[in-house]
Amino acid sequence: MVMLAEETASSGPAPSKIDEYFGDTPRARKRIRRLRILDRIVASLITTGGIGIILAVFGIFFFVGIEAVPLLLPGDAEPRPVAEALKRPAGRALAVGEDEYRETGWVLTESGVVRLLDFEGGAVAGEQALEELGDARVLAGARAAASDVAAAATDDGRVLVAGVAYKSIFEDGQRVRQEIRVDWQLAFTLREDGGRLEHVAVSSDGENLVVAAAGPGFLGVAQRKVEGRRVRQEEATDSLEGATVTALAIDELAETMVVGLANGEVLRYELDRADAELVERVRPGDVPITALAFAFGGRTLLVGDEAGALSGWQGIRSTPDSKRTLSHVRHFDPMSAPVTALAPSRRNKAFLAVDRSGDVRVEHTTTERTVVSVDTIPSGGAATLAPRFDGATVFDGEGNLHRYDVSAHHADSSVAALFLPMLYEGYDQPEFVWQTSGGTDDNEPKYSLVPLVFGSLKGVLYAMLFSTPLAILAAMFTSQFASRRMRGFVKPTIELMGALPSVVVGFLAGLWLSPIIDKHLQAFFNLIVFLPLGLGATVIVFRLLSNKARQRIALGRELSFSLPFLAAACLGATFAAPSMEGFLFDGDLRAWLVQEWNVAYDRQNCFVVGIALGLAVMPIIFTVAEDAMSNVPQALRAASSALGASRWQTAWRLVLPAASPGIFAALMLGFGRAIGETMIVVMATGNTPILDISPFNGMRTISAAIATEIPEAPVGGTLYRVLFLSGCLLFAFAFFANTAAEVVGERLRRRYAKW
Amino acid sequence: MVNRVESGDGRRDDPPSKPESLRSTEGKSVRKGEPWVFATGGTLILMITLVFGVIVLLLLNGLGFFWPSDLQQVEQKDGTISLGIEWGEEEIPGADGGTRTQYRVGNPKEFPADFVWIDDDQVASITRPDDALLVETLTWSPRIGRFAEARRDGEVVLRSTDADWFDRYDELVEEAEEERIHGKLAPDVDEASLIGHYLLSDGQEIEIPLAAVVRTVRPNSMGTLAKAGVYVSRVWEFLAAQPRESNTAGGVFPAILGTVLMVLIMTLAVVPLGVVGALYLNEYAKQGPLVRLVRLAVSNLAGVPSIVFGMFGLAFFIHIVGSGIDSVFFADEPGAVFGTGGLLWASLTLALLTVPVVIISTEEALRATPRAQREGALALGATKWQSIRTVILPASLPGILTGVILAIARGAGEVAPLMLTGVMKLAPSPLIDGTAPYLHADRKFMHLGFHIYDLAFQSPNIEASKPIVYATALLLLVLVVALNLTAILFRNHVRRRLMGGVF
Secondary structure (H helix, E strand, C coil): CHHHHHHHHHHCCCCCHHHHHHCCCHHHHHHHHHHHHHHHHHHHHHHHHHHHHHHHHHHHHHHHHHHHHHHHCCCEEEEECCCHHHHCCCCCEEEEEECCCCCEEEEEECCCEEEEEECCCCEEEEEEECCCCCCCCEEEEEECCCCCEEEEEECCCEEEEEEEEEEEEEECCEEEEEEEEEEEEEEEECCCCCCCCCEEEEEECCCCEEEEEEECCEEEEEEEEEECCEEEEEEEEECHHHCCEEEEEECCCCCEEEEEECCCCEEEEEEECCEEEEEEEECCCCCCEEEEEECCCCCEEEEEECCCCEEEEEEECCCCCCCCEEEEEEECCCCCCCEEEEEECCCCCEEEEEECCCEEEEEECCCCCEEEEEEECCCCCCEEECCCCCEEEEECCCCCEEEEEEECCCCCCCHHHHHCCECCCCCCCCECCEECCCCCCCCCCEECCHHHHHHHHHHHHHHHHHHHHHHHHHHHHHHHHCCHHHHHHHHHHHHHHHHCCHHHHHHHHHHHHHHHHHHCHHHHHHHHHHHHHHHHHHHHHHHHCCHHHHHHHHCCCHHHHHHHHHHHHHHHHHHHHHHHHHHHHCCCHHHHHHHHHCCCCCCCCHHHHHHHHHHHHHHHHHHHHHHHHHCCCHHHHHHHHHCCCCHHHHHHHHHHHHCHHHHHHHHHHHHHHHHHCCHHHHHHCECCCCCCCCCCCCECCHHHHHHHHHHHCCCCCHHHHHHHHHHHHHHHHHHHHHHHHHHHHHHHHHHHHCC | CHHHHHHCCCCCCCCCCCHHHHHHCCCHHHHCCHHHHHHHHHHHHHHHHHHHHHHHHHHHHHHHCCCCCCEEEEEECCCCEEEEEEEEEEECCCCCCCEEEEEECCCCCCCCCCEEEEEHHHEEEEECCCCEEEEEECCCCCEEEEEEEEEECCEEEEECCCCCHHHHHHHHHHHHHHHHHCCCCCCCCCCCCEEEEEECCCCCEEEEEHHHEEEEECHHHCCHHHHHHHHHHHHHHHHHCCEECCCCEECCHHHHHHHHHHHHHHHHHHHHHHHHHHHHHHHHCCCCHHHHHHHHHHHHHCCCCHHHHHHHHHHHHHHHHHHHHHHHHCCCCCCCCCCCCCHHHHHHHHHHHHHHHHHHHHHHHHHHCCHHHHHHHHHCCCCHHHHHHHHHHHHHHHHHHHHHHHHHHHHHHCCHHHHHHCECCCCCCCCECCCCCCECCCCCECCHHHHHHHHHHHCCCHHHHHHHHHHHHHHHHHHHHHHHHHHHHHHHHHHHHHHHHCC
C-alpha cells in the first residue's frame, strides 16, 4: 500500500479512481475516517435501539403488572389540618356529618345544638338550636346512615330530629363552594310518661322517617311516611320486660331495627308500618352491646361491645327452605376498649370503628381486614366516614375535632377475596364468585379470580382433549407414512388453518356450530362411536383385499382408501341419531341428562368450545410435533426397519418416544395459545363464571373477562386493577408454557445435533 | 435397505415407506399395526376436512348472500298471504313430525317481525309472481311487495299498469338519487317530491321516497344475467359503501379502510423496530448466555396472549403516553384526544404484538446469509456497517419481507387487543377527511374482525345480520389467507434462490 502510494505520488498524474478509494491519499484517509465514524455511529445507534426495543418488550409485563400493584398496597390515612376556630370544643358530640366534597359539615352536640362547620373557610358557619328542646336535656344522639338527618333523645321522652341540607354554589358552570343549613326540624313524643330516653336511632331516605328510642324499661318506634300529600305517623312501644337497652340501630331502608341489651343480647325487629315485630334474638357475647350499625346496603349487622369485640352478622339459611337467621359470619380484629361508634361507608362495605380509648380504624365487612388504622386520639366519640370514602371526621370524648384523609381505593379486594371462598351477602356459605356489577349501588362486588382461572383451564382442557390426539396422530401420519407429495399439500394446508383469524372461528362456533350441535346432539355423540367403527371397517376391508391391491394402497393411498368409510360413518351417525335417541334416552337426550345425571345442558357448551379452541391450537401442535418427528434421525428409523419392525412399530415404539420432548413442547405451546385465546371464548362459551367441570355448560375465561369488562371498568378502579392482575396471571401461564416448550425443544435439538 | 440408508441424503423429505420395505418382509411384521396407520390417516383427514369445511362454509354463506333469491308468495289455508324470501326450514319444535319454513318478509316497519315461520302443512299454494319487488332502502330495509304508482309532488307520474314501467321506474329512482347526492333532499316522505307507492302482501299501501331507494330488484322475472348484474352491484356496495341499518345492511367500507390503515401504520412501526432489534441481536450484541436468554424471551413473547398486549396498550399508550400528550398539547380540549383509544394506539399495540415475529424471521434471514459473502465483504475492507448495508441486508431482504408479511397477517386477523385500544362498532367520524392533518390517527376506527364480533353477537336483529357477517368473515379470511399465501410463496421462492445463489 505504502509503495503504491509513493508511486502515485512520485509519478505525478492525478490519482486514479482506485487510488482515490484505496490509496493512501489525504482524500482516501478522510473518507476512511468518515466511514469509521459512520460505522461507530450506526453501531451505537443499533445497539441503543436494539437494547431499547428489547427493554420495551419487557416493559410490557412491567406495565401490566404495575397497574395491579396498588391492589395489594395497604390503605393510608393522613391527618387533615383543622382550623383553630373549629378546634374549640363544643361539648360532647353525638352525631356528625359532612358533604361529599368534605368542605362543610355539622355536629349535633350534647347541648342540643346543631353546629354548622365550614371546613374550607375554617370557621363555624352557624349554630342552630333544636327548636322544641325547651328545658329538656339531650341524653343521646344519632344520625341516619344514608342521609344527613340527626336525631336527639331527651330526658322528657321526646326525639327531636333535624335535617341538614347542602348546596353547591356554581359560578360559570364551576362549583366554587358548598353551603350548609339546617333544612327542617321535627319532634316526636315517644314516651307519653315523659321518662328518660337514653338511646336513639334514626333512618331516613330524605322523605320518610323512622326514629326509635329507648330508656329504662322502654322501647319506642315512630314512623313518618309521606304518601302523596298526606303524612302518616304511627308509633309503637314495648316494655322489653325490663331489659336495659345499650344500643340501637335501624337499617337505611327502615325495614329492620336492632336493639342491643346490657346482657349482651341483640334483638332484631322487623319494621312494618306501625308495627315492630320481634323476630329473633342472638347473643354475641356476655358483655353489654355498645354500638350497632348496618353496613352499606343494610344486609350485614355490625356489632361492637363493651369488651371491644367487633363482629358482623348476616341472615343465613341453614337449609335452602328455612328462614334466614342472624349468624356470626364476620370476624374483625378486636379493639382494645368499648366500641363507641360504628360509622358505615356510603360507597362500599367498609366502616369506621372508634373505641373509648381513642383507637380509630377502618374495617371492611367483606374482606374482614383492617383497611387502615387511622389514628389514636385521647378518647373516642362520634365519627363519620366521608361520603366518597376518602376521609373520616372524628370527635373525641371532649368534643375536639379530628379530620383525616383516607386513601383506600381498593378496600373491596384482598388476597383472600381474590383467591379464597368468601361468604357474600345473600349467600349461605363461602363461595368463589366473580360478579363485578350489580343492579344496585349497594351491591357487594365479588372479585374471586378462581372461577375465571377455572374457566380458562376448563376451556384449555376440552380444547386439548379434542386437538391433542388429532394433531399428534395426524403429525405422525404426515411425518412417517405420507408421501412427499402428500406432505407438500398437508403442511401448507395446516399452516393456513393456523392463519384463520380467531374471530372467524369464534363466530362460526357461536353462530353456526352451537345450534347444529344443539340440534343434533345425539348425532354428535354417535360420531364419537361411529368414526372409530368406520376406521375399523376400513381395516377389515383392507385385510380382505389381495396382497397386490394392499401394496398399492399402502403406498400413500391410505387416505383416499379410507375416505369413503369415514364419510359413511358420518352419514350413519346422522341417520341413526333419531332412532338411537328414542331407544336409549326416551327420545330426548337433554331431558335424560337432566334426569339421570342432573346435568343442565347449555347451548354454548364445552363441545363447541373444545372444537373451536381446538381448531385454533391444532396447527401449532401439529407443526411442532411434525417437525420433532421428522427430525428423528433417519439412521434410527433405518435400524428399526432393519431389525424387522413394521412401519407402525417403528413409528410408535421408536419415533414417538424419541420425539417425545418435541411433542411435549408442542403441547405446551398449544396450551399457551389456548389459555390466552380471547375471541373464540368470548363468542362461544356463554361467558357465565361458574365452577362446573361438566362439558354440557360453558365458562368464563380470564381473557374473556378482560376483553368484555375492561372497556367498562373505571380507570384505576378496583375492577380495572383486578382485571390487570388476572392479565398477569394469564401472562404467567403463557410464559410458563412457552418457556417449558422452549427449554425442552432446545434440549431436543442439542440431543440430535450429533446425528 | 442398506442401500437406502447409505444414499439417504434428505432426512426429512424421504418417506420411510418404500415399496421394497413392504415387499422384502412379506409376512406378519409388516401388517402389524397397519390399522393404526389408517387411524392416523383418519385423523389427518378429519383435520383437513375441518380446514376446508370452514372455508367452504364461509364461501357458500358469504357469496350466496348477494345473489337475488326468488320472492315466494305463500298462501296459507286460512287465507293469509305472505311474500318473502325462503330463509330456512326446520322441524316444528315440540311437535311430532312436520316441518316449517322460515321466510324473510321484510318491511320491518309495517310487520311485527322481519322473519316469519310458516308450517308446511298450512300452505295452500306457493307462487312466484313476476311483479314482486324487493326494494332495498336506506332505512327499514328491505321492503317486499308490489309497485303501485309513483308520484311527483302529488301528481301520479307512473303506474304499474303502464308499459315498460320498470325502466321508467329505474329512471325516476336515478333522478331522485341525483337529488339526494346533491343534498337537495332528505329522504323523508314529508319533504321528498318523488314518492313511490307500494302494495304489501297484506294489501297495505306504503309510501317510500324514491330518494331513499338504494336498489329495486324484480328477482322472479329476471334472467341469470340480470341477476348476475344485481350480484355484482351488491358485492360492490358491500365493498365500497357505508353501512346502513345499524350495520346489518350496506357495505363495510369503513371497516376495510380502518383495517388497512391500521395494518399500514403497524407495518411502518414494526419494520424498523424488528429489523433494528434483530440486527442488534445478531450482528452487534456479544453472543453469550445473555443474548441467548434474550432470544428465548423474544420467542416467548410471540406466545404471550394478545389480550395482554391489549392491556399494555391501554395502560401504557392510552393512559400514560396519550394522557401525557393531552395534558401538554391539548390541555384546553374538552374531551380526551390521545388519552382515549384510537387508530394510532391500536396500531402501535399490534406492532408490539407482531415485533417478535419480525425479529425472529429477520434473525433467521441474517443467519442464513452465506458466511462467504460476509467474509468477502470484510476482506474487501468494508466496515461493519458497509457490509451490513451492502451485503447482508440485501441478501436477507426476502426473509425480512416474509417476516413482515407474516406479521401483517397476524395483525390483520387480531381483534382482542383492539377491543381495549379503540375499535368501535360505528366510528363517529371518518379516519380520512379534508381537514388537516387529513389522516386522523387519534380517532376511533372500525375493523373487519370487530365488525364480525359485533354484528354476530351484539346486533339487535341477528338473523338479518347473519349474511353480512358471513360476507365480512369471508372478506377477512381472504385478506389474511392471501397475505399468508404470499408469505409462504415468497419464502419458498427465497429458499430456492438462496440455494442456487451460493457459488
